[in-house]
Amino acid sequence: MRSPDPSQPVLEIVDVGVAFGGVRALDQVSCAVAGGELCGLVGPNGAGKTTLFNCITRLYNVSQGEIRFLGRDITRVRRREVISLGIARTFQNLGIYGQMSVLDNMLLGMHHTRTGGYFTPLYNPAGARAEERRAADWCREILAELELGELAGHKASDLPYGTLKRLEVARALAARPRLLLLDEPAAGLTQREVMAFGDMLQRAKERFALTVLLVEHNMRLVMRLCSRIVVLHLGSKLAEGTPAQIQSDPRVIAAYLGGSA
Ligand SMILES: Nc1ncnc2c1ncn2[C@@H]1O[C@H](COP(=O)(O)OP(=O)(O)OP(=O)(O)O)[C@@H](O)[C@H]1O
Numbered sequence: 001m002r003s004p005d006p007s008q009p010v011l012e013i014v015d016v017g018v019a020f021g022g023v024r025a026l027d028q029v030s031c032a033v034a035g036g037e038l039c040g041l042v043g044p045n046g047a048g049k050t051t052l053f054n055c056i057t058r059l060y061n062v063s064q065g066e067i068r069f070l071g072r073d074i075t076r077v078r079r080r081e082v083i084s085l086g087i088a089r090t091f092q093n094l095g096i097y098g099q100m101s102v103l104d105n106m107l108l109g110m111h112h113t114r115t116g117g118y119f120t121p122l123y124n125p126a127g128a129r130a131e132e133r134r135a136a137d138w139c140r141e142i143l144a145e146l147e148l149g150e151l152a153g154h155k156a157s158d159l160p161y162g163t164l165k166r167l168e169v170a171r172a173l174a175a176r177p178r179l180l181l182l183d184e185p186a187a188g189l190t191q192r193e194v195m196a197f198g199d200m201l202q203r204a205k206e207r208f209a210l211t212v213l214l215v216e217h218n219m220r221l222v223m224r225l226c227s228r229i230v231v232l233h234l235g236s237k238l239a240e241g242t243p244a245q246i247q248s249d250p251r252v253i254a255a256y257l258g259g260s261a
Contacts, residue, residue, distance in 0.1 A: 001209040004035030010211040016065035025051040038212045040226035047232040049215045088177035090168045098157030106139035109174035162193040
């Protein structure tokens with residue numbers, strides 16, 4: 001797997017605005033994430049973080065501006081194209097199917113990468129089986145890397161919440177993304193689980209040559225993992241910088257304490 005080039009932006013958000021009726025959820029937001037970066041996207045509730053993820057993954061249309069991925073304008077690509085381009089995400093609420101095994105949940109995460117069509121098993125059963133095997137091997141490799149290998153055959157609903165949060169990341173990786181968008185992956189985890197999650201994410205980033213944009217309210221985790229942080233507040237970019245710069249920025253402190261910047 002080729003390492004991402006840190007001199008090239010993987011994601012560029014240029015002047016993006018989104019309005020829902022009278023609410024401006026995002027207003028002229030610009031930022032970029034360089035190859036291999038683990039960039040934090042933080043801000044108080046309602047700041048616009050999930051809205052930005054929804055724009056990148058095309059769940060929402062932007063009202064203005066442009067979104068570029070690896071230099072290509074993806075502002076108007078079809079929603080189902082996003083994952084094939086190399087962008088995967090996790091959601092605030094777990095999107096795991098409880099009745100399915102861990103491995104089957106993983107396989108669901110890569111169904112779009114299959115080369116065969118719906119009828120392939122009929123006219124090329126050997127080819128379909130070989131593809132099935134390759135997909136399962138890839139999923140098992142990811143599970144092993146994320147220390148979930150033992151659980152491949154377990155029913156997802158039997159697993160603790162902290163494990164399911166890791167499974168969500170594993171499933172997003174099944175699609176072989178270049179850019180991973182994580183929406184509050186540490187929510188609901190104990191402090192110990194949060195730290196273990198951080199270690200796992202750092203390993204996964206190196207192993208799978210990822211660039212990561214991390215939305216997270218757990219500031220300890222963000223400060224520990226991210227080399228750069230973008231702060232949104234009321235739909236606008238409030239600040240951007242290293243963890244140390246963000247931590248001591250009076251505008252950020254005021255936004256989080258509910259005062260005026
Ligand atoms: N589909 C929608 N329709 C109307 N308003 C929306 C919609 N999605 C988001 N909003 C509004 O946009 C603003 C930003 O919401 P968003 O969920 O992006 O914030 P957030 O930073 O992710 O917050 P949180 O940390 O609570 O998840 C809020 O005022 C929200 O109510």
